[in-house]
Amino acid sequence: MSFSPDIVERLARARADLRMGVPIVLTGGGTALLVLSVETLSATRLQDVHTLDSAPVLVITARRAETLKARAYDGEVARIRPPQDAGLAWFLGVANPDDDLRAPMKGPLASEREGSADLHRAAVKLIKSARLLPAALVLPLDNATRFSLEHGLTMIPADLAAPHLQATSPLHPVAHARMPMALADAGRLQIFRPEDGGEEHYAIEVGRPPRDKPVLARLHSACFTGDVLGSLKCDCGPQLHAALAQMGAEGAGVLLYLNQEGRGIGLANKMRAYSLQDQGFDTVEANHRLGFEDDERDFRIGSNILKKMGFSQVRLLTNNPRKIDMMESAGLSVTERVALKVGENAHNRAYLATKAAKSGHLL
Incomplete structure (x- = not known):
């Protein structure tokens, strides 16, 4: 019988738990960690953490650690030892850069460097995939199976989860219909749904x-x-409409609308980045202060959809060479890059200059 959830379904459950502030348990290498998202951490659950015998550790990305002048001994993450009296405000202050300029001194922060950080890295990857701030409160568990059963927690074996946290989930068409548009009268919309419970x-x-x-x-x-709102802080709206207009003029084309808001960090984190930009940081610096990379998107999704639709070659409307590289690495031939230079204005001129200088966009 197959009523029990498989690892993909358990990962979807774990993401939902973390978004609601519910802990999960990660296991691997003969050890286990209780994992909580700092963004959704409550004072009550933090108090419960302090009743356990193990010492908690705050795990942040190396990008966030660099901002805080903390040592990242574990590659892409840093394991920070909280002060004994650390309350909820301290954890949120280290994880969230909202008040970095008002209160720049978060430390000194002491980083752990002994022992394996494999589960800590997996915890941050999982939290990041849930579109939350990439910061985890973790503590070791002696009897993970009993603890998870007693508290009804989702338990994830890290070795089984790792391939799915790296791979792109298979996508399947679920519905399609004719949809005439102002910019392209002969249009059809098709919906693709991933197996991992993610966004369509x-x-x-x-x-x-x-x-x-x-x-x-x-x-x-x-x-x-x-x-939707016609924001002048980016060039996305004009690019969307210009691409559809060009396809309409040529009489054929495919526009993939991928739900990877804010370069893959989600709308909430994108608004945090906007707030940081208002403080004087550029778009790349803002992402780094939040703990993210320049661009967290996975363009293999687009390649997989196009191949499912029967295409093997594309003339790609883009200014981003990374899209071309990722499409071709996923088995789709890009025969031509078609420039799409629209939407520059006084509000986004610096943003576009940063995309060209730091992200290699051909503007």
Whole structure:
């Protein structure tokens, strides 16, 4: 019988738990960790943590550690020893850069360097995949199975989870319908759903592009602020409409609308980055202060959708060479890069300059 959830389903459950502030248990290498997301940590659960025998550790990314002048001895993460009297405000202050300028001195922060950090890295990856601030409060458990059963917690074996945290979830078409649009009358919208319970992605097919020739294609990451609200802080809305207009003019094309808001960090974290930009940091610096990389998106999703739709070659509407590299590494041939230079204004000029200087965009 197959009523029990498999590892993919358990990971989806773990992400939901972490987003609600519920702890999970990670196991591997003969050890186990109780893991809580700092962003959703409550004072009550922190108090419960302090009743346990083990000493808690705060795990942050090396990017965030660099901002805080803390040592990252474990590659992409740092294990910080909290003060004995650390309360909820201390943990949130280290994890969240909202008040960095008002209260820049968070430490001195002491980093652990002994023992394996494999489970700590897995904890941060899992929390990041839940679109939360990449910071985990962890503490070792002696009898993880009994503890998880007593408290009804989701238990994740790290070795089974690792491939799924690295890979792109398989996608399946679930619905499609004709959808005439102002910029392209002959349109069709198709919905693709990932197996891992993540967000759905959309394929907008204009006309009837032949499958045996390079298709004009655009991988467009969701941007609620630019696409819907017409924000002037980015060029996303103008790029979306210009791409559809060009496909309409040529009579054929595919625009993939990928739900990877804020370069893959989610809308809430994107708004945190905007707040940091208002303090004078550029878009890359803001992401780093939050603990993220420059760009957390996975463009293999777009390649997989296009291949499912029957395409093997594309003329890619993009200014981002990284999209081309990732598409080709995923088995899709990019026969031409089609420039898409629209939307510059007084509000986003510095943002676009940063994308060109630090992220290699061809502007």
